[in-house]
Amino acid sequence: MQFNVDFDVAPLLVIWETTRACELACHHCRADAINKRHPDELDVEEGKTLLNAIQDMGTPIVVLTGGDPIQREDLEELIAHGKSLGLRMGTIPAGTPRLTHERIRSLKKAGVDQVAFSIDGPTPEKHDEFRRVEGSFAMTIQGARWTREEGIPLQINTVFSRWNYDDFDALAELVESLGIVFWEVFFLIPTGRGRVLEGCTAEQFEKLFEKLYALSKRAPFVVKVTEAQHYRRYVLQQEADTSSGPPRHPGTGREIRASRHPAGAIGRSSRVVNAGKGFCFVDHVGKICPSGFLPIAAGDVRKDDIAEVYRHSTLFRELRNPVMLKGKCGRCEFRDVCGGSRSRAHALTGDYLAEETFCVLER
Numbered sequence: 001m002q003f004n005v006d007f008d009v010a011p012l013l014v015i016w017e018t019t020r021a022c023e024l025a026c027h028h029c030r031a032d033a034i035n036k037r038h039p040d041e042l043d044v045e046e047g048k049t050l051l052n053a054i055q056d057m058g059t060p061i062v063v064l065t066g067g068d069p070i071q072r073e074d075l076e077e078l079i080a081h082g083k084s085l086g087l088r089m090g091t092i093p094a095g096t097p098r099l100t101h102e103r104i105r106s107l108k109k110a111g112v113d114q115v116a117f118s119i120d121g122p123t124p125e126k127h128d129e130f131r132r133v134e135g136s137f138a139m140t141i142q143g144a145r146w147t148r149e150e151g152i153p154l155q156i157n158t159v160f161s162r163w164n165y166d167d168f169d170a171l172a173e174l175v176e177s178l179g180i181v182f183w184e185v186f187f188l189i190p191t192g193r194g195r196v197l198e199g200c201t202a203e204q205f206e207k208l209f210e211k212l213y214a215l216s217k218r219a220p221f222v223v224k225v226t227e228a229q230h231y232r233r234y235v236l237q238q239e240a241d242t243s244s245g246p247p248r249h250p251g252t253g254r255e256i257r258a259s260r261h262p263a264g265a266i267g268r269s270s271r272v273v274n275a276g277k278g279f280c281f282v283d284h285v286g287k288i289c290p291s292g293f294l295p296i297a298a299g300d301v302r303k304d305d306i307a308e309v310y311r312h313s314t315l316f317r318e319l320r321n322p323v324m325l326k327g328k329c330g331r332c333e334f335r336d337v338c339g340g341s342r343s344r345a346h347a348l349t350g351d352y353l354a355e356e357t358f359c360v361l362e363r
Contacts, residue, residue, distance in 0.1 A: 003060045007271070007278040008320060010058035011310060015065055015292060016050065016282045018042070018075065022068040023096040023133065037071065040285045042301070044074040048081045050282065050301050055085040057307040059280075062087050063116075065292075067284070068094035070103055076110035083111035090114040092157065095140030096133070104146040114182065115147045116155035122170035130163070144178050153181045160208060161188035162198040168211055180221050185212060187228040187358075189293040189343045199344075202358045209234040227293065227341045230359045232272055233334040275342040275352070276319030280310050290319055293343035294352060319352065327355025328362050 005012045021037045042050065054062055062082055069075050070093045082089040089112055093099050107115060117140045121127035124137040131137075147154045156175045160168070175183050185208075188199040200208065209231050216223040225231040273279050276290030283289060287297040288309045298316060299309035310316050318324050319342055322335045329340045340356025348357055 005058065005060065005278070007273075009311060010307070011280040012059065012273060012278045013061045013063065014054050014059050014280045014282065014306075015063050016042075016047070017284045017292060018047070018064050018066060018069045018072050018078070020067040020284050021071040022066055022094055023098070038284055042282075042284070042286050044077055046286070046302070047074075047078050050286075050306070051078070051082045051085060051087065053301070053306050055082075055087055057310065060088055061090070063090040063092065065092045066094070068096060068098065070094070070098050076106050079107065079110040079112050083113075088113045090116060090155070092116040092118070093143060094118075095131070095136040095138075095143060097139065099139055099143045101146045101149075104143065104150055104152070108150045108152055112152060114153045114155055116157050116182075116184070117144050117147075118157045118159070119171070119175065120159050121164060122167050122174050126164070126167070141178075144180075148179050154179060155182035155184060156180050157184045157186060159186045159188055160200060162200055162204070165200055165204050165208070168208060172211070172215055176219065176221075182222045182224065183219075184224045184226055185228075186226045187341075187344075189227055189341070190347050191293055191295070191343075199358065202360045205230070205358050206234070206360055213238060227343055229272055229274055229338045229341055230334075230356060230361070233332075233338045233359075233361065236334065236337065272337055272339060274319065274339050276310075276316040277339070277342075280306070280316075282306070290316060290352075291343050294346050296346075296352070315352075324353050325355070326351070326353050328359070329355040332361060334361070 003012060019037055019041055051062065064075060064078060069091050075091065079089045079091065091107065091112060093115065095117060119127060119140055120130045121137070127137040128134050144154055156178060158171055158175070187205065188197055190197065190199060205228060212223055212225060212231065213235060271278065275294040279291060281289045281292045282301055286301040288299040288301060288304065288306055289295050289297055296315060298313040299306070322339055325335055325339060329335055332338070340359060342352045345354040345356060346352040
């Protein structure tokens with residue numbers, strides 16, 4: 001399902017970090033989550049008020065994340081409230097003993113539109129080492145199967161870095177076998193615990209882009225690439241008409257259309273989504289940020305209107321303006337349809353307008 005949203009007015013997607021509590025201790029965790037609820041988390045009524053504001057803003061999709069959102073007993077109440085407003089609601093449980101078939105049934109009864117699980121290694125040993133909890137792989141696979149049994153559209157999320165770069169083919173084969181509607185492929189942002197990991201090189205990005213593009217042409221599910229906005233540049237280069245000379249200038253309005261789009265899948269956009277540009281993040285205590293990977297607060301939902309913050313704060317407005325980009329991103333002919341990862345630029349340089357380090361292009 002596609003939505004026509006003006007990114008200067010509203011984000012396509014709001015991620016609300018409902019809690020940071022989680023039994024896992026993943027190597028890449030941006031939030032350094034611990035297995036304990038924070039006393040200042042937004043409560044259920046504050047959460048409903050936030051969902052009302054998101055709907056009023058014109059955003060169609062909300063994902064309730066964590067930490068581990070199923071540590072909140074009121075998760076289903078929040079999903080049901082979002083659905084009553086006409087929002088598309090997704091959530092991302094962790095693979096822990098809290099994940100039961102009964103809880104999956106409860107999510108379905110609440111009206112959840114899509115459930116996502118994270119798989120980062122093709123074997124139990126590799127996945128569990130990354131998530132740092134033995135048995136996480138088995139529990140995640142079981143959760144995915146229960147989700148399918150209940151008829152809920154299934155999404156898999158995978159983070160790639162140098163650590164698992166060589167596992168792409170095996171991971172792709174695994175996720176294809178699970179009957180998914182959506183594979184979201186993240187490229188590491190070195191924040192939180194992830195600061196100690198090595199991201200892919202620019203050349204490795206290109207190799208994975210090649211594999212992702214080929215997969216997107218044949219797979220019966222959406223392939224979405226996150227925090228590698230230059231994948232759009234790669235796709236445009238592959239699809240440019242070169243029969244009568246060099247590729248055409250991409251232009252500001254050029255869209256990328258997936259060749260396949262399963263009915264019911266949520267979260268896909270034909271335009272580039274970036275931190276603060278079609279995307280907004282609310283943390284567990286209500287801070288309004290461009291992304292969970294770009295944790296600079298521009299407001300607080302307990303005091304500020306999320307629409308006003310998104311539309312008018314200097315931080316969000318600068319992130320949506322490609323003219324502000326620096327270095328090779330500012331010079332690049334693809335800046336309007338790519339823009340580079342603003343979260344990675346901030347994590348590596350402290351400047352969210354700096355160039356995308358891991359891009360092979362120089363214009």
